[in-house]
Amino acid sequence: MRRSLETALAAALFAVVGIGGVVYGARSWMPPLASRHGAGIDAMLLYLLVTVGGLFLTGYLALAYLIWRGGRRDRIGTRLASHKTEVVLSVVLGLGMAVIAEGGVLGIGMPVWTEYFDAAPPADATVIEVTAQQFMWNVRYPGADGRFGRTAPQLVDETTNPLGLDRSDPAATDDIVTINEIAVPFGRAVRIRLHAKDVIHSFFLPHFRVKQDAVPGMTPEMVFFPTSTGSFELACAELCGLAHYRMRGFFNVVSETQFRAWLSTQAATR
DSSP, rough: HHHHHHHHHHHHHHHHHHHHHHHTTTSSSSSOOOSSSSHOOOOHHHHHHHHHHHHHHHHHHHHHHHHHHHHSSOOOOOOOSSSSHHHHHHHHHHHHIIIIIIIHHHHHHHHHHHHIIIIOOTTTTTEEEEEETTTTTEEEEEETTTTTOOOOOOGGGTTTTTBBBBSSGGGGOOOEEEEEEEEETSSSEEEEEEEESSSSSSEEEEGEEEEEOTTOOOOOEEEEEEOOOOEEEEOSSSSOOOOOOGGOOOOEOOOHHHHHHHHHHHHHHH
């Protein structure tokens, strides 16, 4: 009687863990979507949660059943399958899980990857340079001439010229620099060029499903299309030092008129 109770409790424990894990994982985890390519990322995450959750639940319920059934035996049972059958079954199940988990991700994710990294940016895309440093985001716009001016490390002054702009370059005289604030016009793609001054940072816009490491010596680019207006949080998703928690900015999607007015204001206060 005691052994039957222990067996039932052990089997119930595994069944509860499996069911509870699926119920817990079925919650809504992501903030509201605000970009076009983000729909594909959400679909990929949903696919992963459903397939892995199904495998997780199946495994725990099967384990619970085997514990419940095998725990009542008085002696070891006969072998149900040959060694060869067990090996073949293990390989088939392993490959099947890999195909389910990775095949769907590749099928859904490759178009998203192409749009996000490989597609040519539209000619009217808003081009912005973002330079991460402990513990702020330096944002640069090309100004009225549409060109970014030269920069030089020896010109860097953390108070007056954090990006080292060469003001002797005509293309640099109208460049606009802000800190922790990005504004873009609604209805146009956004092209972000990332830099890092010190350590590895991570440019993270959760509402847009945008996340890209900023690595010193590299200039990764991202292209995405906002689908909602508003003010969204920009965070650093890489532990970059003791004040990492302070590395926070705002990404504002506004109308074209508001964007032009904002640029004019920033240029006037440069």
